[in-house]
Amino acid sequence: MKPAIRQFLTDYLGEVVVGDAAVFAGAGLSIPSGYVDWRELIRPLAEELELRIDLETDLVGVAQFHVNANGTNRDRLHKAVIEAIAPTNPPTRNHELLAQLPIRTWWTTNYDKLIETALRNAGKVVDVKSAVPQLATSRPGKQATLYKMHGDVDRPDEAVATRDDYERYQTDRGAFTSALAGDLVSKTFLFLGFSFTDPNLNHVLSQVRLTFKSNQRRHYAVFRKRAKLPEETAEDFRHHSLRQELIIEDLKRFNVKVLSVDEYDEITEFLEELVARYRRRTVFVSASAANFEPWGKEAVTKFAETLGRQLISSGTRLATGIGLGFGDALLSGALREIMRSDSSIEENLVLRPFPQSGDPENRTAVWKEYRQEITSHAGVAVFLFGTKEGDDGVISAQGMKEEFEIARTQGLAVVPIGATGGMAKELADLALADPSQFIPELGADGPTLIQGLAEHTDDLSTLIQPIIAVIRKLQEGNS
Numbered sequence: 001m002k003p004a005i006r007q008f009l010t011d012y013l014g015e016v017v018v019g020d021a022a023v024f025a026g027a028g029l030s031i032p033s034g035y036v037d038w039r040e041l042i043r044p045l046a047e048e049l050e051l052r053i054d055l056e057t058d059l060v061g062v063a064q065f066h067v068n069a070n071g072t073n074r075d076r077l078h079k080a081v082i083e084a085i086a087p088t089n090p091p092t093r094n095h096e097l098l099a100q101l102p103i104r105t106w107w108t109t110n111y112d113k114l115i116e117t118a119l120r121n122a123g124k125v126v127d128v129k130s131a132v133p134q135l136a137t138s139r140p141g142k143q144a145t146l147y148k149m150h151g152d153v154d155r156p157d158e159a160v161a162t163r164d165d166y167e168r169y170q171t172d173r174g175a176f177t178s179a180l181a182g183d184l185v186s187k188t189f190l191f192l193g194f195s196f197t198d199p200n201l202n203h204v205l206s207q208v209r210l211t212f213k214s215n216q217r218r219h220y221a222v223f224r225k226r227a228k229l230p231e232e233t234a235e236d237f238r239h240h241s242l243r244q245e246l247i248i249e250d251l252k253r254f255n256v257k258v259l260s261v262d263e264y265d266e267i268t269e270f271l272e273e274l275v276a277r278y279r280r281r282t283v284f285v286s287a288s289a290a291n292f293e294p295w296g297k298e299a300v301t302k303f304a305e306t307l308g309r310q311l312i313s314s315g316t317r318l319a320t321g322i323g324l325g326f327g328d329a330l331l332s333g334a335l336r337e338i339m340r341s342d343s344s345i346e347e348n349l350v351l352r353p354f355p356q357s358g359d360p361e362n363r364t365a366v367w368k369e370y371r372q373e374i375t376s377h378a379g380v381a382v383f384l385f386g387t388k389e390g391d392d393g394v395i396s397a398q399g400m401k402e403e404f405e406i407a408r409t410q411g412l413a414v415v416p417i418g419a420t421g422g423m424a425k426e427l428a429d430l431a432l433a434d435p436s437q438f439i440p441e442l443g444a445d446g447p448t449l450i451q452g453l454a455e456h457t458d459d460l461s462t463l464i465q466p467i468i469a470v471i472r473k474l475q476e477g478n479s
Contacts, residue, residue: 005259005270008220009477013277015188022105022183023098024201028193030112032092032264041084042066045076064163078156085111085153091118094192097271099124101278105187106146107180109160109198111153119144131158132175149176149200160200169200180204184217191221191256192267196247205254216255222267223248225260273477279379280413280475282317282350286403287384289325289422290394295460300385301329303460308333310468312348313341316475319350319378321370326385327353350377371403372410380474381407382467383416386423396423413441413474418454419463428454441474449473 015021027037038059045066046053056062067074091099095118106115119126127139130152138145151159160169170177181204183189196202209216226244228237248258261267285307292300308330311318318334320327331351338348352374375381386400400423407414418428431438431450439446449470457463 001270001273002260004257005266006477008257008259009270009274009277011218012188012190012220013274016101016103016274016278017281019102019104020187021101021103022107022187022189023103024189024191024194025106025108025110025115026192026194027110028195029092029094030110030114030193032094033089033112033114035089035112036084041080042077045080048076060161060163060166063161067162067164074157074162077161078159081111081153081156081159081161089114091115091121093268094271096121097268097275100275102143104144105183106144107183107189108146108148109150109194109201111148111151111156111159113153115146119146128152130155132173135175135179147176147179149173149180166199176200177204181208184208184219185212186217188217189219191219194221196221196251205256209254219254219256220259221251221256222259222261224264225262276379276411277475277477280471281315282319282378282380283311283471284319284375284378284381284403284407284412285311285330285384286321286323286381286400287326287330287386288323288388288397288400289385290387290389292325295458299460300326303463304329305333305336306461306464307467308335309337310464311471312337314468314472316471317348317350319352319374321374322351322353324388350374367399368402368406371399371406375403375407375410375412378407379412380471381412381414382471383414383424383427385420386425386427387421396426398423400424401427408438414438415453415467415470415474416450417463417467418450419457420460425454442470445473 012021027035031037039053039056042059042063043053046056046062049062049065049069051062051065053059053062063077067077070076089112091114095114099115099118099122106119108115116126116128124143125139125141127142127145128148129135129145130148149160153159160166160173165172177200180201184204185208194201223244226237226241228234232240248260251258287304289300295303304326308318310333312334318330320330322328322331331349334349335345338345352370381403383400383404386397387394388397388399389395404414404416404427414427414431416424416427416431418425428450432447432454435442435447435450439450442449449466453463453466453470
């Protein structure tokens with residue numbers, strides 16, 4: 001992965017975590033889903049005018065010419081929009097990845113419904129704003145706001161498409177540019193599939209630049225490096241490559257940093273890494289202790305409290321089912337650190353105490369659903385101790401093994417702490433026997449790290465820093 005993209009992942013993830021990230025989606029984000037770009041959308045209109053669309057650079061002008069030729073009647077233009085944007089096209093993998101992140105602010109010039117569909121598929125409440133009156137109200141419980149500044153396929157008569165529309169934009173839809181200017185000042189944007197030829201966005205960027213001069217907020221844009229087309233001459237290729245370089249240089253005026261990729265697949269790769277890093281901020285701790293030998297209850301309790309405190313202080317979000325003999329102390333340490341730092345309990349803890357009542361025959365199924373739900377919040381799972389009372393005394397907890405299997409199925413990185421014994425020791429042995437299957441996220445150092453955490457210690461406190469170090473390695477990624 002390119003150094004610039006690695007740095008972007010770190011910086012943008014920080015904005016995601018504090019709620020200051022935004023996405024601006026252009027036509028390029030929708031094309032892989034089967035939609036056409038603006039040039040292809042108006043190709044039938046150009047043919048009616050006997051214009052060769054491939055020679056045109058002013059596509060908004062072509063749309064205007066068609067309206068002019070039809071006595072200002074926009075019926076064919078509206079039909080072209082509706083026919084080009086089928087409502088059943090599914091979101092792309094990139095839409096799905098972005099929708100998994102807690103990004104609350106979305107902007108687009110697209111008419112399609114891919115963004116809102118992806119967000120709703122991710123279980124989020126979306127407040128869609130495609131007309132000025134909608135800006136004055138907010139949907140209760142919204143988790144994301146989508147601004148469709150050029151309109152929506154459901155309202156083709158209001159779509160911004162012609163030169164007339166752009167000339168009247170400030171009068172008819174100026175509230176959108178005001179809202180966008182505010183977000184450009186307060187949020188860090190990621191521009192995807194956008195060519196920066198839209199005059200409305202350029203106007204807003206210019207106003208922000210003139211207001212904040214050398215103190216503009218950093219934004220990011222992804223460009224695919226211009227490749228030579230099959231029938232393109234060397235001279236034409238050089239022209240287009242040079243023009244792209246000049247656009248990238250010009251965007252520096254607005255503090256937009258361009259991330260260059262050679263292939264579009266690279267975008268999916270770094271978005272997958274971004275989602276993985278975000279999820280790994282939350283660590284699920286699976287632990288249960290039916291006895292405390294050979295360390296004693298006081299030592300295990302102190303270890304649990306210190307681990308809970310250290311996880312929170314390192315910026316990690318803790319998810320736990322409050323396991324027997326360990327969970328209460330772990331939670332106590334975490335809460336003590338949250339109160340000390342005056343931070344939010346909701347932002348730092350995911351608590352899912354296992355229900356103990358109910359029909360014992362149904363409890364197994366209920367607990368499995370519980371385990372699947374709690375692990376879905378995390379990107380790393382740590383396994384400690386793992387013992388319970390059996391008919392013949394203390395035995396390994398099979399529930400922990402089930403949590404291990406669920407975690408791997410859901411793509412979590414697993415960290416079994418074999419030194420604590422019980423099922424955790426069995427899971428560490430399993431991981432060491434096949435590192436490529438169970439601990440690939442830890443890279444080449446994985447076996448050494450897990451082996452180090454599997455060696456017996458008389459002092460449990462010596463495990464704290466190695467555990468935090470492994471978690472930090474996973475959170476920072478290996479790319």
